[in-house]
Amino acid sequence: MQKPFAITLNPGSSLANHTGSWRTARPVYLDRLPPCNNQCPAGEDIQGWLFHAESGNYEAAWRHLTRDNPFAAIMGRVCYHTCESACNRGKIDEAVGINSVERFLGDEAIKRGWKFAAPEKESGKKVLIVGAGPSGMSAAYHLRKLGHTVTVMDAGPYMGGMMRFGIPKYRLPREVLDAEMQRIADMGVTVRLNSKVDNILEQMKSGSFDAAFLAVGAHIGKRAMIPSGDAAKIVDAISVLRSMEGEDKPMLGRRVVVYGGGNTAIDVARSVKRMGAEPIIVYRRTRDKAPAHDFEIEEALQEGVMVKWLSTIKQAGDHQITIEKMALDDKGFPQPTGEFETLEADSVVLALGQDVDLGLLNGVPGLEVTKDGVVKVGTDLMTGHAGIFAGGDMVPAERNVTVAVGHGKKAARNIDAWLRGETYAPPPKHEVAQFEKLNPWYYADAPKTVRPMLDIIRRQSTFEEVQGGLDESNALFEARRCLSCGNCFECDNCYGVCPDNAVIKLGPGKRFQFNYDYCKGCGMCVAECPCGAIKMEAEEI
Amino acid sequence: MSALQTVKFYQTGTFTVGNRLLAPEERSVQANMQRTNSLNSGHRACQGCGEALGARYAIDAAMNATNRQLIAANATGCLEVFSTPYPETSWQIPWIHSLFGNTAAVATGIAAAIKVKKQKGQGQDVCVVAQGGDGGTTDIGFGCLSGMFERNDDVLYICYDNGGYMNTGVQRSSATPSAARTATTMPLGPEPGNPFGQGKFVPAIAMAHEIPYVATATVADLRDLENKVTKAMSLRGARYIHILVPCPLGWGTASHDTIRMARLAKETGIFPVFEAEHGELKSALAIRRPLPVEEYLRPQKRFAHLFGKNPAVETIARIQAQADKNIRRYGLLSKEAA
Numbered sequence: 001m002q003k004p005f006a007i008t009l010n011p012g013s014s015l016a017n018h019t020g021s022w023r024t025a026r027p028v029y030l031d032r033l034p035p036c037n038n039q040c041p042a043g044e045d046i047q048g049w050l051f052h053a054e055s056g057n058y059e060a061a062w063r064h065l066t067r068d069n070p071f072a073a074i075m076g077r078v079c080y081h082t083c084e085s086a087c088n089r090g091k092i093d094e095a096v097g098i099n100s101v102e103r104f105l106g107d108e109a110i111k112r113g114w115k116f117a118a119p120e121k122e123s124g125k126k127v128l129i130v131g132a133g134p135s136g137m138s139a140a141y142h143l144r145k146l147g148h149t150v151t152v153m154d155a156g157p158y159m160g161g162m163m164r165f166g167i168p169k170y171r172l173p174r175e176v177l178d179a180e181m182q183r184i185a186d187m188g189v190t191v192r193l194n195s196k197v198d199n200i201l202e203q204m205k206s207g208s209f210d211a212a213f214l215a216v217g218a219h220i221g222k223r224a225m226i227p228s229g230d231a232a233k234i235v236d237a238i239s240v241l242r243s244m245e246g247e248d249k250p251m252l253g254r255r256v257v258v259y260g261g262g263n264t265a266i267d268v269a270r271s272v273k274r275m276g277a278e279p280i281i282v283y284r285r286t287r288d289k290a291p292a293h294d295f296e297i298e299e300a301l302q303e304g305v306m307v308k309w310l311s312t313i314k315q316a317g318d319h320q321i322t323i324e325k326m327a328l329d330d331k332g333f334p335q336p337t338g339e340f341e342t343l344e345a346d347s348v349v350l351a352l353g354q355d356v357d358l359g360l361l362n363g364v365p366g367l368e369v370t371k372d373g374v375v376k377v378g379t380d381l382m383t384g385h386a387g388i389f390a391g392g393d394m395v396p397a398e399r400n401v402t403v404a405v406g407h408g409k410k411a412a413r414n415i416d417a418w419l420r421g422e423t424y425a426p427p428p429k430h431e432v433a434q435f436e437k438l439n440p441w442y443y444a445d446a447p448k449t450v451r452p453m454l455d456i457i458r459r460q461s462t463f464e465e466v467q468g469g470l471d472e473s474n475a476l477f478e479a480r481r482c483l484s485c486g487n488c489f490e491c492d493n494c495y496g497v498c499p500d501n502a503v504i505k506l507g508p509g510k511r512f513q514f515n516y517d518y519c520k521g522c523g524m525c526v527a528e529c530p531c532g533a534i535k536m537e538a539e540e541i
Numbered sequence: 542m543s544a545l546q547t548v549k550f551y552q553t554g555t556f557t558v559g560n561r562l563l564a565p566e567e568r569s570v571q572a573n574m575q576r577t578n579s580l581n582s583g584h585r586a587c588q589g590c591g592e593a594l595g596a597r598y599a600i601d602a603a604m605n606a607t608n609r610q611l612i613a614a615n616a617t618g619c620l621e622v623f624s625t626p627y628p629e630t631s632w633q634i635p636w637i638h639s640l641f642g643n644t645a646a647v648a649t650g651i652a653a654a655i656k657v658k659k660q661k662g663q664g665q666d667v668c669v670v671a672q673g674g675d676g677g678t679t680d681i682g683f684g685c686l687s688g689m690f691e692r693n694d695d696v697l698y699i700c701y702d703n704g705g706y707m708n709t710g711v712q713r714s715s716a717t718p719s720a721a722r723t724a725t726t727m728p729l730g731p732e733p734g735n736p737f738g739q740g741k742f743v744p745a746i747a748m749a750h751e752i753p754y755v756a757t758a759t760v761a762d763l764r765d766l767e768n769k770v771t772k773a774m775s776l777r778g779a780r781y782i783h784i785l786v787p788c789p790l791g792w793g794t795a796s797h798d799t800i801r802m803a804r805l806a807k808e809t810g811i812f813p814v815f816e817a818e819h820g821e822l823k824s825a826l827a828i829r830r831p832l833p834v835e836e837y838l839r840p841q842k843r844f845a846h847l848f849g850k851n852p853a854v855e856t857i858a859r860i861q862a863q864a865d866k867n868i869r870r871y872g873l874l875s876k877e878a879a
Contacts, residue, residue, distance in 0.1 A: 007628075014583030014624070014631040022588065054552060055562060441804065444554035480552040480562070489552075492559025496571040496763060497800055499593040501582045505574050508561065518582035522589035522789075523797030530553060 019500060023521030025536045027494075027514055032433035032486025032532055036083035036098060041398075042069040042138075042406040046083055046098055047487055053101055053479035054489075061479075062105045062114060069405055070141040070184060071134070073110055073176045076103020077467070078167055079402045080293055088435045088485050094448035097470070097478045104475035110179045116141070116187050123147040125419045128209040130154075130197045130360065133161020134401045135215035135392030137181060138408025139415075140189045143213075146416045150189045151207065155196035158245075159185070162217050162393070163401060165242040166264065168271045169463040197360045200388065211387045211415050214361075214375070215408065218354040218393035224259070224313075226348070231318035237268045237351035244271055253346020257282055257321055259313055260351030261290035266297060268349050269305045274463055280306040280343065282313055284326050284334045299466065303459050310334060311341075313348065321345045356394040364388065370396060380414040380424065381407060389415055433486025437532030442493070446481050449474045488512070488533040494525035555764045570605045570767050571597075577604040577633060584631035586623040589796025591786035591803065592701045595760045596620055596672065599699050599784060600634065602767040606774035607668045612651055613637070616644035616673030616682055619708040620701060642681035644671045645689040648696040656695075668774060669695065675702040675716035679743045686743075690750035690779045697773045697780040700743065703788035711791040715740045718811070719863065720856050721843045723791070728846035737859060744783045744817075751820035752779040758814060759785040761803035765826055769816060785812045793842020805837040810864035813871040825871045834861045 034047040044065060052061035065072050076099055087095035108114075125148045129136045132154035140150045158164055159181035163172060185191050197203050204212055221236025228234060235250070237260070243250045254277055258269045261283035269279035283290055286309050287297060301307070310326040312334070321343050326334035355373050366384035368376040375383055375390045382389050391407025393399045417424035452468035453459075459466055470478060488511050495503045495512055502519035503512050526534045553560055559572030570576055579600035586593040604611050612635045615621045621638050624631040639647040648671035658664040671689075673682055678700040689696055705723050706712040713723040713735055720734040728734050747755045753776050758766040766784065773780040787794065787802040794802050806812040807826065811834060814826035835857060838844040847853040868874055 009628040011628045011630070014581060014585075014626075014629040016629060017583040017585070019583060019585070442553045442556040444552065444556065482552070484552075490559070490561045491553055491557035492568075492572040493557050496558030496569065497594065499586060499590045499597070499799075500584070501578050501580075501597070507574065515582070520588040522799075523795075524589050524799055527797040528800050530557060 018517045019520050020502075020515075020517045023516075023519060023539055024541060025521045025523065025538050026516060026519065027521070027523065027525050027534050028537050029488065029512065029514075029534055030486075031430055031488075032437065033430040034433050034485040034487065035086040035088060036096075036485075038429075038432050039083045039086040040406075041082070041400075041403040042075070043409060044068045044083075047482060047484055049105070050096070050098070050101065050479050050482040051484065051487075051489060053105065053476070054482065056476055058105055058108050059112070059114060062109045065102065065105060066116070068409060070116070070138065071106070071180045071405060072102050073106025074134075074163060074172060074180055075402065075405075076100065076106045076469075077172050077176070077465075078163070080400060088433070088438060089443075089481060089483055091435050092440050092443065092483075093445065096481045096483075097448050097451070100449070100451050100470050101475050101479050104470050104472075106176075106180070107469055110176065116145070116183060118188050119145055119147040121147050122149070123419070125149065125210045126151070126208060127415060127419075128153065128204055128207060128212040129215065130200065130203075130212065131161055131215035131217055131392070132156070132159040132181070132191060132193070133215055133217050133392060133404065134163055135217075135404035135408045135411075136161065136213065137184050138405040139213045139215065139391070139412045140408075141184045141187065142409050142412030143415060144184070144187045144189050146412065148416070148419070151209070152189060152191045153195045153197050153203070154191070154193055157194055159191060159193070161215075162219065165219070165245060166238065166267070167401075168241065168244065168267050170270070170274065170459070170466050171267075173465050199362065200360045201364055203360075204387075210419055211389065213408075213411050213415060214383075214388065214390040214394065215392040215404070216357060216360070216394055218356045218374075218399065220355040220357055221350060222352040222355060224350060224352055226313050226316050228316035229318055232316040232321075233347040234316060235347065235349055237264045237349050238354060240268050240349055241271065249275060252277060252349070254278055255280070255319075255344045255346045256349060257313070257343065257345040257347070258349045258351055259283075260353075261285060261292055262351060262353065263292045263296055264354075265351035266292045266300050266305075268351055270300050270303060271463075272349075273303055273305055273460055276461070278306070280308060280345075282308045282311045282323055282343075284310065284312045285332075286310060286328065289328075289332065302456065308343075312336070314340065316345070316348050319344065319346055321348060354393070358394075372396065380418075381411040382414065382418070387418070430486070433532050438483060438485060439528060439530050439532075440483075442491070442528075442530035443483055446477070448481070449478045484531045486532050489531060491530055493528050493530060494534060497524050497528045499524065558763055569764055570602045571763060577601045577609065579604055579632065579634050580624060581631045581633055583629070584624045585626060586619070587788075587790050587796070589789045589799045590623070591760050591788060591799045592620055592674070592703055593623070594799070595701050595766075595784045595786040596624075598760065598763060598766050599672075599770050599782070600670065602770035603668070603670055603697070603774055604634065606771045609634075610665065610667045611635070612667055612669050614639050614644045614648040614651060614669070614671045616671075616677030617641035618674035618677045619703070620672065620674060622708050641677050643685050644673050644677060644682055645685040645696070645698055647671070648698070649689050649692070649694040652695045668697070670697045670699060672699045672701065674707075675700060675704060676706045676714045678702075679715045679741060683743075687746075687750070690747060690752050690781070693752060693778045695777055695779075697770075697782065699770075700781070700783045701786045702783055703786050703791060705788070705791050707788045707791040716743070719860060720847060720853075722846060723843070733846050733853075734844075744781065747781040747783075748817045748820050748822075750779070752781060753777070754780040754816070754818055755783075756781075756816040757783045757785070757812070759803040759807050759812060760787070761800050761807060762814065762826060765814065772816075791843065793845070794840055798840060802837070802840065805832065805840075808832050809834045809837045810868040810873055811837055811860075813867040813873055815871045822871065825873055828868070828873050831874065834864050
């Protein structure tokens, strides 16, 4: 080519100039663990299923959710949603209403009749599950999905365990419970009700089971020594709640004293209130020290339940009890004050916690029981006896439905590995996406959608569900409040803000890729990523 | 999907570059996989250059709005130097390098030539953009620019304002903010840094020419910037867009903070973002999270002398007064402004 005077080079594009060589640190995409997922006792991928819900794809969202927890509609009602306390959005305005979206998806699944597919391949292994409560049915679901033949045996007349006999209808309508239980049975799980297992080893042998998961729960009400006359009516909370399920409602009289400060005490008080009685809770410590969740105490108070804080029952007599006032000492323990008071009481309901009926474990070699009367298990939830696993309320853990469901999943994974002669190794956890990793500027302002509450009069007199659900547009709005912490949601910010066009957009669902030939390592993509899904790493120089 | 039409909340709204929840036609030009990349990779701008970013945002939007029928004239300055070191070019559009001071005149000439060719039945409708930094616009090229305005020549002039002659070693321009340190306004003496009461705000001067369209923008509000360029390209006559483009080198900020600095300039009221037609203010981009100017000044080394052991409280108050005046003058806090 003939070049003009003093020109020696051909013209060309600056693409020949690889500015990536300037870089001392490189941006790298990563997935961080959203705090909600990190918090969830059932190990749900909350951010993951909200991602589908955000685009209105509710079935995909429900299917993603139920990979970890088959009971979306139950969870959306009874889970204490500690995920919401961990939610990063709480630092911007209010936490995302994860629980209300979960309920919407669960209800949608029931309404539309979404089912779980039976496994494609049968493993040929047989697993016995004792207890058709949240833990047992969760394990049944996961084991069945993995292709095992599952039999669930339960002493009671219905599936659901404590979700039926411990949680009042006004918190969990029975048609919701039934639908989610039946959906598991429909996967080809054999459920044998009214079938108490008296001896686990015999049962496994006669049924030729390869492994067992025990989840019998804790339903023997703890007693307290209360001096009482013959005429005093003292019953335990779990029997009261159980009898609510039957035709014969418990006869407790007008003035019902509930002794205890846990969620069960609140459930009993609110239930008897609905039957027309006047419940009064007696608890030895203060409200902030009570084990019941504060919102439940608040709802009970709204409904007219009376509470005597800092009080113990000294004596129960005919239609009256004597209580002693307590005072907290320096360490926060209640101490008697010698001040007494008399209360009218037709009956006393003891809600002091529950013990586990360990009868079926008699004579199992290697099995150990802790001093609290629960079964010792390893991190894999296997008891001291190989092949027998346990979970839910009968092992040392916090006692609630979500924890129990989580145990079911964890046990299923470990049983599955054990059946193949392997050890289940959970995948390594990603680092948690802390609020400081986010750039909250990019999120639109949007306060939380509040779920409707039932009218107070109907809350005091009927067992109708107290908390309503969100409708479709509300649920979609709520899902879209998710910040997608630590996980790319394809907002195109990195692709847009790079001054060097060094981000390659791969198309919907495929995310992005860095072009390190041109990336100068300015870090703008990291600073402007709303959800903290990029980090800088030093280059080896 | 009906759901997407009924719910008017899209997680990040239009704050982010794209948004998978929006229909493709509602997304930004920059979110498009087929965007022009008018200013391509391999250019020699510093890490985190606001001007490189602003130029791609603006010219990609102009290309999109004109169906890629666009010619640009470019004044001497950073943008020209880093994009076209001989024999390479980063530009993927027809691009002409003018002198430092005459880019408005060169663009006028191109527009005139296109007009004549069309009259002769040759060629087609091609739009003309002139672009330069604040030195080439507010100082050296100001005479040509004012002439282009008063003749109402059919050109969109885009000024990328980084507040100084950064390419030649950070000297003061008439767009350098008060109190800022530059190589020629050292932080010495009783009034350290760039003196108060000097300099000019060219968008206001452009408005005084009563040209069809004047707007300001920053690299922190992409959708706003793209909307303004698109609107400007839909109009004829002299148009002017002034874009704030932070300069990590000249401002002494971290390279990853470029967009954050532009955002702080807008949120503190230091840089008013508005649009005007025929000399009248039409709308302003409202401040979303009001902040004191200190938040904007403190991260910048060019204002470091205002802080330290004995903060220059009075100087900071004078800068705050400038921001407050902008807020009043352009209605930056009123809801209607948004």
